Amino acid sequence: xxxxxxxxxxxxxxxxxxxxxxxxxxxxxxxxxxxxxxxxxxxxxxxxxxxxxxxxxxxxxxxxxxxxxxxxxxxxxxxxxxxxxxxxxxxxxxxxxxxxxxxxxxxxxxxxxxxxxxxxxxxxxxxxxxxxxxxxxxxxxxxxxxxxxxxxxxxxxxxxxxxxxxxxxxxxxxxxxxxxxxxxxxxxxxxxxxxxxxxxxxxxxxxxxxxxxxxxxxxxxxxxx
DNA sequence: GCCCAGGTGGGTA
DNA sequence: TACCCACATGGG
Numbered sequence: 001x002x003x004x005x006x007x008x009x010x011x012x013x014x015x016x017x018x019x020x021x022x023x024x025x026x027x028x029x030x031x032x033x034x035x036x037x038x039x040x041x042x043x044x045x046x047x048x049x050x051x052x053x054x055x056x057x058x059x060x061x062x063x064x065x066x067x068x069x070x071x072x073x074x075x076x077x078x079x080x081x082x083x084x085x086x087x088x089x090x091x092x093x094x095x096x097x098x099x100x101x102x103x104x105x106x107x108x109x110x111x112x113x114x115x116x117x118x119x120x121x122x123x124x125x126x127x128x129x130x131x132x133x134x135x136x137x138x139x140x141x142x143x144x145x146x147x148x149x150x151x152x153x154x155x156x157x158x159x160x161x162x163x164x165x166x167x168x169x170x171x172x173x174x175x176x177x178x179x180x181x182x183x184x185x186x187x188x189x190x191x192x193x194x195x196x197x198x199x200x201x202x203x204x205x206x207x208x209x210x211x212x213x214x215x216x217x218x219x220x221x222x223x224x225x
Numbered sequence: 226g227c228c229c230a231g232g233t234g235g236g237t238a
Numbered sequence: 239t240a241c242c243c244a245c246a247t248g249g250g
Contacts (some may be wrong), residue, residue, distance in 0.1 A: 040232045046247065080247035084233085127233050148231050165240080166232090199231085 003159065003176060010212060011181045014188035017208040025136055029097075029105035030061060032138035033120070034089055036130045038079045042205035056058055061103045065093035088125035095123060105134075110123035113141045128170045136186065142179035145186055146170045149193025156197065156215035 001009070020035035034054070039047035053196060057075045058064045058146050064072060073086035077168050096103055108116040116139065132145035146154075154160050158175060160169050196203045202215065210216040 037232095041230080041245080042232095042247070043230060043249085045249085046230095078247065080230095081232090081245050082247085084245060088233095125233070129232060185239095194230095 006157070006212065007159055007176045008178070008181075010159065010189075010209065011177065011185050013209055013212070014192065015184060018191055019189045020209075021184055021191075023183075024187075025078070027138055029108055029134055029138040030103060032134045033092070033105065033126070033130070034061070034064075036133045037075060037085055037089055037092075037125055040081065040085070040130065042080045046079050050076040051083075053078070061093055061095075061184070064095065065090055081092070085125070088123075092125060106161060108135075109139050109141075117143065128167070134169075136182060139183045142182055144170070144174040144177060144182050146173060147190065149190045149197075152185065152199055153197050155190050155191045156213050157209060158214045 035047060035051045038050045038054075053075050054064060054072075057071075058067060067090070069087055069090060072090060073082045076082050076086055076089075079085065093103060096105070100107070104190070108119060111119065113135070114133060117131050119126065120126050120134060129145050129147055132143035135141040135143035136145060146166060151166055151169055154169065154173060155162055155164075160172055164172060192207070192209070196207045204210055204213070204216050204219075206214065207216070
């Protein structure tokens with residue numbers, strides 16, 4: 001099967017199995033950026049806990065920017081990696097202020113997609129995944145965030161070459177899926193990765209996509225024996 | 226107590 | 239430039 005056809009088949013089969021994902025609660029681009037940085041290398045529960053703690057402790061992003069760094073770190077501690085995330089968030093808030101004169105990222109909506117992506121990834125702590133999340137979920141821009149679930153699952157489904165690394169997978173998958181499918185594919189692939197296609201405990205017996213899965217076909221003997 | 230989740234950037238070959 | 243690893247927490 002041609003790659004683009006395969007991608008479309010995955011999209012459609014996920015829709016049949018999971019349906020159209022609910023739209024996530026919309027955040028402002030700046031809220032989404034901070035929230036996504038907090039989410040790096042942790043789960044949604046811990047991210048939300050840290051984000052709410054930050055909002056409770058500081059009335060505005062200006063207050064976070066100007067706060068004592070130790071206090072910011074202590075506030076977001078539950079998210080993990082707080083000694084990195086805290087200073088990086090503050091540095092980003094300071095840089096945005098310096099570049100824009102205010103703490104507001106709504107202007108990114110008016111930039112060409114590529115330019116908005118480059119603008120976000122100029123900051124230390126904002127990689128391809130974080131930038132793509134802000135673009136897709138807050139700015140309605142066509143970006144395809146590749147997290148470890150998506151990286152793993154797309155490998156197994158033969159949607160990318162096995163040796164392709166995450167940096168390469170990002171533009172590859174972005175080009176592979178039609179823009180209008182990004183939102184649903186992203187959320188449904190993550191759901192598949194979380195619920196079924198785990199790295200160490202693949203539950204292939206209940207996976208709805210085993211007929212498209214390279215991993216399954218390679219290990220079928222092990223699965224059926 | 227141990228295993229696991231899960232992005233980014235800096236260091237090293 | 240391509241890999242390897244530090245970074246830290248909390249839930250099961």
